Amino acid sequence: MLFNKEESDILLHRPVTPRVLLWAKIGVLVRVSLWLAGAFNLAGFFAGIGASDGGWLFPPAHVISTVLEALFCAGSVVVVYQLCLRWFGRERLDGLMTMAQVIVAIVAVLAGQIPQLIGRFNGHLNFNFHSWWVCLLPPAWFAGLDDLIAGSRSGPSAILAVAGITATAAILWLAFEKLARDYESGLQSLGEAAAPKRPRGERRRWLATLAGRPPLRWWLRDPVARASFLLVAAYLFRDRDVKLRVYPGLAPMLVWPVILLFQTHGPGKTDGFSGLSGFSIAFSGIYIGIIPMLALDLLRYSQQWQAADLFRVVPMNGPGPLCDGARRAVLCVLTLPVAGALALLAWQIGSANSLLPLLLPGIIALPVYAMLACIGGRAVPLSLPTEEAKPVGRGATMVAVMLLSGLLALVATLSWNFGWFKWLLPAEVVLAAGLYLLMRASVGAARWTSPE
Amino acid sequence: MISLQNLTKRFGSQTAVDALSLEIPAGQIVGFLGPNGAGKSTTLKMLTGILAPTSGTATICGFDLLKDTIEVKRRVGFVPESGAVFESLTGLEYLEMVAALYAIPSEAARARIRQFIAFFDLSFETLTDKLLGAYSKGMRRKVVITAALLHNPPVVFFDEPLDGLDANAAVGFKALIQTLAREGKTIVYSSHILDVVERVCDRVVIIDKGRLLLDGRPDELVASHASGTLEKLFTQLTGGTELEQRAQDFAKTFRP
Known part of the structure; x- marks a missing residue:
């Protein structure tokens, strides 16, 4: 969706700047993310009201955190593409992204089996919510925001919420401002067939x-x-x-x-x-x-x-x-x-x-x-x-x-x-x-x- | 060399080619013309074995299209309108694949490919280094034309062969098909570029809605219909009336 080969022929000669195009695409990405997030969280919206530390504030709080998370995810995808574009160039982007998508598909299947494999080896899934590394997981940031607005309002939740808001702002700034020029040049070079740097024959x-x-x-x-x-x-x-x-x-x-x-x-x-x-x-x-x-x-x-x-x-x-x-x-x-x-x-x-x-x-x-x-x-x-x-x-x-x-x-x-x-x-x-x-x-x- | 007998193709209730009958002798270049949807590409696809006729048949080099399909295919070369190639192969890999499909020994194929790339001004490095997806439209068209002629067929069907070729390549290509025809090959040339057809072809066949409208030498047809050019004759026959007036009226709508 971000880089479509035919797009340069269809759109780039029209009065649409690559930045406007990028925003439009981000809009679609965010909307899709929101649909998915909404579907996955539908039960959670209502379950949160009945939770011991929940209440009527939970649904609006969860809406805010879900929207932020969708923005964070969509922005992260764009940033990853832009960084690959900056570091590896357009020529290698397709190959890299293909490989990444294939690996993600395999890892997704494999990851679903990890808990039962750990169990099979008599291992224990001892998930401690107070471990330091939990703070590094993006979902924890947005859960912290939920907890800050509608839950315990504890200090660690505030730190996690601030981390989530800051990370989302940073990602969006990187995606739309700092690295947007790479996207523009990447989009413009889509139709170009660069000569191979070394003989590949x-x-x-x-x-x-x-x-x-x-x-x-x-x-x-x-x-x-x-x-x-x-x-x-x-x-x-x-x-x-x-x-x-x-x-x-x-x-x-x-x-x-x-x-x-x-x-x-x-x-x-x-x-x-x-x-x-x-x-x-x-x-x-x-x-x-x-x-x-x-x-x-x-x-x-x-x-x-x-x-x-x-x-x-x-x-x-x-x-x-x-x-x-x-x-x-x-x-x-x-x-x-x-x-x-x-x-x-x-x-x-x-x-x-x-x-x-x-x-x-x-x-x-x-x-x-x-x-x-x-x-x-x-x-x-x-x-x-x-x-x-x-x-x-x-x-x-x-x-x-x-x-x-x-x-x-x-x-x-x-x-x-x-x-x-x-x-x-x-x-x-x-x-x-x-x-x-x-x-x-x-x-x-x-x-x-x-x-x- | 080519004989069509009531060749018909229907897609459901729609008749794409309607009992088309033609005789084309060896060494002739025939311009095969018609408006969009007239049935040109369907006819060529039937003659090359891609589509099966609903009824009727054809013979090519004396072989029946339905009974001796393989013998017909051995004697036919085809440049399709789509110009589609397998874009993740290099030009050389594609041409070697085509040679293998025609059972041409690899050494003979390589020699022939070198002749073609010399004629078309392509470098061997381009052919070996770049994937076809990175070729320009014109370069890709040259590879497709080479692929169609690789097995030296006595009958060649060209569907919009000049699409994408630059002026020099187009001039070279026109000279090539005229030389091939002088050496006895039969060329069927389908195109919308009527002035090229008028200059290159010995004979013009115009079809519309799957039916034969006109068949003859271009100069004789133009003279007998007092149309001045083949282009005007074509528009007269295929219902393109008052095109210039309509274009002028439409252009006026753009005035500020």
Whole structure:
């Protein structure tokens, strides 16, 4: 929202200064923040009236503190962008912000699991409201303001309230006055394509070089699949739009196997039978299998979808080889590193090593899951407009897949506990191979459908 | 070389192309004209295999569009109006991808790409160092034209090919298509720049609402309709009457 590439063409030649634009955007950011804050605090507004140190003053006090907090949050976002712009320049801003948003998505999923992980390690969440470090948390400042106006009116609350008001004023001054010039210059340079400071060609060729050497060269013998592999890999590494859709979308898939593995560790988790531990390991293995499926689905969408008309013009019977290349790119770039990291983590955790074979049912199912996304030649990369990406439809599919995956994990765990796991694996290999070959033939036979 | 037989395309109740029939011999440059929404791009998309016709068919180089689609596609090059490219690839990566899709060996493709970039005055460093998203519109158009001609097709469809090209590149491009036509390639050239069409094309086909309105040599058509220029003929045929008067009236509304 702060930096839109098309904006300079549409607005900057009109009598609107970047500062006015910035204010307008801040206005929208604040309003959105207020809507969210209002929604989250709705119960709190009324609960505060009935609290032992609350009263009729609480709702207006909480309105003031909520508005201040929304201003603080919106201003902080703007300041962070402006500082990045000042320190790293426009060229690197996109990359940095993309990375930041991806990390935030992963951390948000991970953070939700921290309390129960601490509990699992027999740790204690001893939250002392009188600890000195609480004063460093912005929510405490605004809670202090509430307490100052409508609560105990104690000295520490006054200090926190002053800290909140001062910090908000400082952030707003930085955002709208001190650093506003950086925003203006950043906005003006949006449409400029600066020459690269150093040759990037060789750096960009590493993908092609990698694909041209064994083992990838052996794996990518078909030139169309190889071209599709390189296209998808390049977009996974370079394209902001794709990165912002794929990585946050995959964040739960990347984080959950780690959490499930940690759940198998800790006091009370010993080798041998442990129903929950076994199920967790089996399920984390299946999560790895779902990564390529979800990634292939997310990779179908692109802002440059019209460029994919090229695939229909070239002499190809159907989209099979393109799906094949995309599938291999996702396996190579996303799935293998995650699987490797997970195996390393499992080995490091150590205590559940005897249960690690339970990862195998998921890993055996991985090629089937990956191929599932390609059925009917659906996984043509970057070929659909981003507006058509419907999380609701994908959510329904994912629920169905998760239920099936849960069933597989349950069967794996039961077979482990009843001693017929050694028979389950070959049976699954045969079944998975059969399904894989059937689906592969189906993808190969898929023909182009009319794009209307 | 190209033969359209009652080619029709309907989108729901709307008919975009209505039983269009044409014969285009080898070595001819055909200007394919029509107002916005006339069905030009839809026709070209059907002829290149992007869209399936609702009825009718076409043959290109003797191959039926519906029965021998792959053989048709091998013989066709297409510069789409959108000029869309995969912007997170470098120019070279994009062209190498296109070469791979046409099964052109990489060495042959690289040699051909070098010929094109020399013709279009692009540097090889630009092609390898910069992502297509950072190219100017004209540079991107040059890459798209190169991609369409990379496999040396006998039939080429151009949809607004000059969009974004500078004057020098446009002159060079016009000379290029005339030379290609002399060497036997068939060019179908769709554009709204009618004076260029008038100068470059051997023949003009004008369609409106999916139907063929006029077909012939530009000079003969202009003479037979006593319209003076192709532009005036076009506006006469496609309902653009009293445009100058309407423009003058509208401009007057801006007077202080």
